[in-house]
Amino acid sequence: MYAPFELEIPRDLAGALNALAAGKGSKTVPIAGGTNLIVDMRAKRERPDRIVGIGAVGELRGMEFTREGISIGGGTTVTDLLESPEIAVAAPSLVDSARLFAGLMVRNTATVAGNIACGSPAADLVPPLLSLDADVTLASVAGTRTLALDEYFLAYKRDVRRSDELITRISWPRLPEPSINTFYKLARRKGDAITVTGVALTLAASGGVCTRARIALGAVAPFVLRARKAEAVLEGRALTPELIDEAAAAATAVASPIDDVRASAEYRLHTVEALTRRLVSQAWDRLN
Numbered sequence: 436m437y438a439p440f441e442l443e444i445p446r447d448l449a450g451a452l453n454a455l456a457a458g459k460g461s462k463t464v465p466i467a468g469g470t471n472l473i474v475d476m477r478a479k480r481e482r483p484d485r486i487v488g489i490g491a492v493g494e495l496r497g498m499e500f501t502r503e504g505i506s507i508g509g510g511t512t513v514t515d516l517l518e519s520p521e522i523a524v525a526a527p528s529l530v531d532s533a534r535l536f537a538g539l540m541v542r543n544t545a546t547v548a549g550n551i552a553c554g555s556p557a558a559d560l561v562p563p564l565l566s567l568d569a570d571v572t573l574a575s576v577a578g579t580r581t582l583a584l585d586e587y588f589l590a591y592k593r594d595v596r597r598s599d600e601l602i603t604r605i606s607w608p609r610l611p612e613p614s615i616n617t618f619y620k621l622a623r624r625k626g627d628a629i630t631v632t633g634v635a636l637t638l639a640a641s642g643g644v645c646t647r648a649r650i651a652l653g654a655v656a657p658f659v660l661r662a663r664k665a666e667a668v669l670e671g672r673a674l675t676p677e678l679i680d681e682a683a684a685a686a687t688a689v690a691s692p693i694d695d696v697r698a699s700a701e702y703r704l705h706t707v708e709a710l711t712r713r714l715v716s717q718a719w720d721r722l723n
């Protein structure tokens with residue numbers, strides 16, 4: 436069923452990074468939950484020579500909550516997100532996403548880092564993380580670097596991660612008060628379905644003015660991306676239906692969806708506009 440490969444299962448982060456560094460020159464990949472990689476290997480889209488199992492690496496687990504922000508290990512599972520009362524407060528959009536993510540068995544093993552690293556335009560944890568201004572920390576034997584998740588993706592399934600690097604942590608600041616942070620997954624079923632259109636939003640207000648807008652779009656472009664022009668339409672303004680329409684149009688303009696078995700490009704464009712308008716309107720009403 437699979438082409439032969441070597442398997443290494445390090446017990447700690449240093450061991451995992453050494454194993455990845457030693458794999459230079461061969462196709463060496465990490466495996467976390469395996470819910471993408473195994474499927475891709477079965478379909479022969481991926482043929483690694485060496486696999487480094489990182490599921491037992493304790494440093495990749497754990498969540499830290501401070502007054503300033505939140506930091507979670509790359510190995511945090513979707514179930515971990517759902518079971519954390521702190522995440523429910525600090526990242527409502529992530530919980531919205533996790534609730535509709537796959538089914539129970541997949542949620543128990545699927546990791547946040549695996550969702551980012553797979554590079555799918557329909558990766559459901561990525562729009563919420565973009566709406567939260569998340570950073571990712573990458574580690575290798577040469578050291579660590581932290582960058583904005585917004586700078587991580589380069590093109591369809593292409594990103595800035597070197598093959599000897601692991602995503603070790605994902606961090607984001609506390610949401611401003613008051614604010615709304617939400618994610619809407621439009622799919623053909625309520626569960627176990629690939630996203631047709633995903634929109635994540637953070638909207639904050641003070642003194643009747645929108646002080647922060649973050650809009651991230653999933654499944655409607657080669658990779659998950661922010662609708663920056665739409666955000667700029669809203670920030671610094673007292674929102675009106677006309678401004679919200681303008682922002683929804685700007686979000687649609689940044690989308691470049693494809694036709695596939697789940698939906699046409701035309702339908703996806705229509706739903707980006709409708710969902711952006713609806714989420715911003717509802718958030719603005721709640722904030723005021």
Ligand SMILES: Cc1cc2nc3c(=O)[nH]c(=O)nc-3n(C[C@H](O)[C@H](O)[C@H](O)COP(=O)(O)OP(=O)(O)OC[C@H]3O[C@@H](n4cnc5c(N)ncnc54)[C@H](O)[C@@H]3O)c2cc1C
Nearest residue numbers: 467468469470471472537545546548549550552558559602
């Ligand atoms: C039945 C089913 C339903 C699904 N439903 C959804 C869904 O609703 N929404 C959704 O977004 N996805 C869904 N998926 C896809 C998948 O579950 C997610 O993308 C998941 O988050 C992948 O995480 P993982 O730990 O299983 O990754 P793996 O399969 O272990 O790895 C995926 C990729 O990430 C790399 N990787 C893993 N960990 C790291 C790390 N720490 N650093 C760097 N690279 C790393 C691997 O090398 C590989 O290239 C589904 C999959 C299945 C099989």
